[in-house]
Amino acid sequence: MSEAAWLDVIRQMDQTYSGLIDYQVELEKKNADLEAMRQFMDSVLESMTDILIVCDRNGLVIQLNKTAARLAGLPDGSTGTGTVFDLVASFSHEALKAMLGRASQAAPAVSEEIVLHTTDGEAPFEVSASPRRDARGRLLGVVLIGRHVGELRTAYSALNLAHDQLKDAQAQLVNSEKMASLGRLVSGVAHELNNPISFVYGNAHALERYVDRLETYFNVVEQGATREELVTLRHSLKLGKTVARLRDAASGALEGAERVRDIVEQLRRFSGTGRAPPEPFDLVATVQTAVGWVTRTQRPDLVIDWAMPNALMVTGRSGHIQQVVMNVIQNAVDATETVQNPRISIQLGSEGANAVLRISDNGPGLSDDVRDKLFEPFFTTKPVGKGTGLGMSISYRIVADHEGRLSASNAEGGGALFEVCLPIEGAGTDA
Ligand SMILES: Nc1ncnc2c1ncn2[C@@H]1O[C@H](COP(=O)(O)OP(=O)(O)OP(=O)(O)O)[C@@H](O)[C@H]1O
Ligand SMILES: [Mg+2]
Structure with missing residues (x-):
C-alpha cells in the first residue's frame, strides 16, 4: 500500500474515533439529563401527599409513590407485584372496575370514594383515574390519584354542625320575630277587647239591678198588695224606666259580646296556618x-x-x-x-x-x-x-x-x- 493510501486510512480512523468520542459525550449528556429528569420525577412523586398508583392495562401495579407504598405497608420504591385490586377493600372492587373501564375508554375522569387497605386498617380515599398512553397514543394503562377523605370528612362534619347551629339560631330568631309580632298583637287585641268587654260588663250590671227591682215588685204582687201600694212601689222603683232600659241593656250586652266574637274571629283568621x-x-x-x-x-x-x-x-x-x-x-x-x-x-x-x-x-x-x-x-x-x-x-x-x-x-x-x-x-x- 502506498503512503498516500495509509494516510487516508489513518485519517478515516481518526474521523471515526472523534465521531465516537462525540457520540460518547452526547450519550453521557443525555444520561445526565435523564438522571436529572428521573430525580426530578422522584422528588415530585415523593413530595406528593396524595397517593399515586400506576398500573398496566390489566390492573397490575407498575409503580406506587412513597405515600401509597407507605400506606399499603410496602417497602419504598417497590414496584408492586399484585394488581391494584389487592390494595382495595373488596366492597370497592366494583367501583374501581368501573373507574378503570371508564379511564381506558378515555371517558371523562370522575372521582369516586374507594376504600383502601392501609396499615391502619381500611380507609376511604377520593380517587380519580386517568389513562396512560405511549407516544403514539396507545393505551398503556391507568394512573390513579387519591386523597384521604378523613380530613375532608372532618371538615364536612364541622361544616354540617356549623350549618345546623346556624339553622337553629335562625329558627330561634324567626320564633322571636313571631313572639314580637304576637306581643304587638296581644297588646292591640287587649286594647281592642277592653271596650266591648267593659260595655258588656256595664250592661250586665244594669240588667242585674233591673232584675232586683222587678223581683222586689213581683214579691210584693205575690203577697197580694193593693193597687195603690203597687202604684207607689212602681214609682219608687222607677219600674217604667227600668222596663224601657231593660231592652237597651240587653242589646248593649249582646252588641259587646258580638264585638268580642268578631275580634276572636279575626284573631283566629290571623293565626290561620x-x-x-x-x-x-x-x-x-x-x-x-x-x-x-x-x-x-x-x-x-x-x-x-x-x-x-x-x-x-x-x-x-x-x-x-x-x-x-x-x-x-x-x-x-x-x-x-x-x-x-x-x-x-x-x-x-x-x-x-x-x-x-x-x-x-x-x-x-x-x-x-x-x-x-x-x-x-x-x-x-x-x-x-x-x-x-x-x-x-x-x-x-x-x-x-x-x-x-x-x-x-x-x-x-x-x-x-x-x-x-x-x-x-x-x-x-x-x-
Ligand atoms: N317606614 C320606614 N321608614 C324608615 N325605615 C324603614 C321603614 N320601614 C322599614 N325601615 C327600615 O328597614 C329595616 C327592616 O325592616 P323590617 O321590618 O324588615 O325589620 P325591623 O322592623 O327592623 O324588625 P322587625 O320587623 O322584625 O321587628 C328597619 O330596621 C328600618 O331600618
Ligand atoms: Mg318591622
Whole structure:
C-alpha cells in the first residue's frame, strides 16, 4: 500500500474515533439529563401527599409513590407485584372496575370514594383515574390519584354542625320575630277587647239591678198588695224606666259580646296556618283591622289619613295579608317615633287587575343603603330587642306567594312609601 493510501486510512480512523468520542459525550449528556429528569420525577412523586398508583392495562401495579407504598405497608420504591385490586377493600372492587373501564375508554375522569387497605386498617380515599398512553397514543394503562377523605370528612362534619347551629339560631330568631309580632298583637287585641268587654260588663250590671227591682215588685204582687201600694212601689222603683232600659241593656250586652266574637274571629283568621286555602276577603276590612291593632296602643297624636273604598274583594289568605299590613304599619309607627306631628297615609284602590295599597309616613324615609337591604332577612337598623329584621322579608314572601309585589320607595314629600300590589283575582284562585 502506498503512503498516500495509509494516510487516508489513518485519517478515516481518526474521523471515526472523534465521531465516537462525540457520540460518547452526547450519550453521557443525555444520561445526565435523564438522571436529572428521573430525580426530578422522584422528588415530585415523593413530595406528593396524595397517593399515586400506576398500573398496566390489566390492573397490575407498575409503580406506587412513597405515600401509597407507605400506606399499603410496602417497602419504598417497590414496584408492586399484585394488581391494584389487592390494595382495595373488596366492597370497592366494583367501583374501581368501573373507574378503570371508564379511564381506558378515555371517558371523562370522575372521582369516586374507594376504600383502601392501609396499615391502619381500611380507609376511604377520593380517587380519580386517568389513562396512560405511549407516544403514539396507545393505551398503556391507568394512573390513579387519591386523597384521604378523613380530613375532608372532618371538615364536612364541622361544616354540617356549623350549618345546623346556624339553622337553629335562625329558627330561634324567626320564633322571636313571631313572639314580637304576637306581643304587638296581644297588646292591640287587649286594647281592642277592653271596650266591648267593659260595655258588656256595664250592661250586665244594669240588667242585674233591673232584675232586683222587678223581683222586689213581683214579691210584693205575690203577697197580694193593693193597687195603690203597687202604684207607689212602681214609682219608687222607677219600674217604667227600668222596663224601657231593660231592652237597651240587653242589646248593649249582646252588641259587646258580638264585638268580642268578631275580634276572636279575626284573631283566629290571623293565626290561620299557611295551609289554609285562599278565599275571597275584603281587603278594606283587613287593612282596617291591621291598622287598628297596631296603632291603638301608639302615640295619641298619631294621625292616620285614610283613602279607601267601602270594600275591595281580593282572593288569598286574609290573615297573612293582615300580617303584612301590620308589619308595614308598625315600621311606619317606629319611623315616626321621634317626629313632631306623626302622620301615616293609607291609600287603597284598584288599578287595572290589581288592588294597590300605598302606605306612607312622614318619618326619615329610606336611605339607599336601607333600600338595598330592606327585604333581606335579619336586616334591621333597630336596637336589639326592638327589631329582628324579619318583618319586611317575611312580608315580601307573603305578598309574592299571593303573586303580588311589595315594594318600597321614598314618598314625594319625604318619608317612606310602601306599596302592596295584589292581583284582585288572587293567586291560586283556581286551587
Ligand atoms: N317606614 C320606614 N321608614 C324608615 N325605615 C324603614 C321603614 N320601614 C322599614 N325601615 C327600615 O328597614 C329595616 C327592616 O325592616 P323590617 O321590618 O324588615 O325589620 P325591623 O322592623 O327592623 O324588625 P322587625 O320587623 O322584625 O321587628 C328597619 O330596621 C328600618 O331600618
Ligand atoms: Mg318591622
